[in-house]
Amino acid sequence: MAENNHSQTQSTGAQTTGHVWDGDLQELNNPLPAWWTYAFYASMVFAVVYWVVYPSWPVGKGFLTGMSTVSYANAEGKQESWHWNTRAKLLKETQDAVIAQKPYYDKVASYTYEQIANSPELSSFVISAGKAVFSENCAACHQAGGQGKVGFFPNLTDDDWLHGGSFEKINETLHKGRRGYMPAFAEALDQTQIDNLAHYVLSLSDNKVDPAKALKGKELFHSQTAACFYCHGDDAKGRQVIGSANLTDKVWLWADVPGSNDSAAKLTAIKQVISAGLNKGVMPAWEGRLNTEQIKLLTVYVHELGGGK
């Protein structure tokens, strides 16, 4: 084949590579556009510059680190530099952000909860930064608006608090987490007794129930047999020290009373909780995952959702 003279096909006049097979098979020569070729060469030049500036080739047991560096403060607060890499860049960016947010977080740290809540300057910070932290960490359980979910996670916008709704108590809950517990009564009590208790519990929040059964339930509630009053209190209003529920208000967390249409369904919901007890209601501890200032910010955010006391 191949006399290397660039000739033209006779039929179209297009340039060929000069290769000829089998006497008449030719290869057309369509050169790349000049702009494309120059862009290609430019990208090669760019690559060489990039190798010099940024980490590139592995060499022996190390690699070329490039000339670019990133400066950041080390744990002792001294500035130090390292060759450019994403971890160093992130450390620097994080430190810059901390400096930018410092005036706000300093105030969050030094102000009391009330001062934070009432400061016009900080309230917008609480709303934006607090909402961001809440959305990412809390909303999965307590839902985006803090309305919670009956049967699973407490509503944070009402004024009913299992463990206390003061700034201090909310802060404690966030730091240490919580764990709900109620013993199961299915074996200690018979079905009639549980039924009577359920009638009494419903009567406490003005539901219409059989008064005779409710009266028997009341006796049982305050007796040593069931001993409900130990945790829920003589007045059945719950004790925040141990996180027991207030049974006299119309706020329900575990038994889905508001979602039950008739009194039979309400009774079933209550009886289910009494029989099986509760070993859930776990609130994770957030210290370690969030820093102290973030938790303080969240405390104010949650308190201001509407139910803070």
Add this chain to the structure above:
Amino acid sequence: MFKNFKHEKIETNAGLLLVLTMFAVSIGGLVEIAPLFFIKDTMENVEGVRPYTPLESRGRDIYIREGCYTCHSQMIRPFRDEQLRYGHYSLAAESKYDHPFQWGSKRTGPDLARVGGKYSNEWHVQHLIKPTSVVPESVMPNYKWLQETQLDVSDVGDRLRALRVTGVPYSANADEYQRNVKQFGEATAKTLHIPDALNNLVNQAQAGNFDGDRSSVSEMDAVVAYLQVLGTMVDFNKIKPEDLVKFR
């Protein structure tokens, strides 16, 4: 020597073309991958990373079986937005016992590299049974059979033995057990002993009660146990951030 070289010689010789093509293609791999085996500084020497317990390991198997990795990554990149949302960036050391690693390549759902301890067990159970019941905007499918299906524990020892072949330090004999006691402490070493795998699995499921039902060991127990340990092994309060910078 190239004076008489004709490209036609390669083009018309299939064997030569094959060999030279393979050589050309392998250059990229040799240059980019091979040096990583010699550069010592890619793996951070952090404390706390241990192999999964038998229950967590079975949970991981189910995670892979259900294809969770197609929508969830386990790789927090060193960017500020990811750090704010997911936590500290992932370290190479944190997936050194993962075979295969679950870094993933697509985030339809959030990254899970540090989901451990973030939510309660019951949240995970409820979320896996019906995600929209706790996250209304979620597009994740329901995985309710996890709660209903008994975990197949018959081959847990064999599964750990297979991982041991890949270099995960599960112990098959007394010598290896002693080595693990030195490396991980006695409490952890016990969970890595293959002859006790079945007992350890059942005990952890009973003690942890991950799915809220102590009467049996369900697949839900295993998956939740696995999710709850993700990203929790390294205590970043004990590490200076600038030390990690120097591993790159």
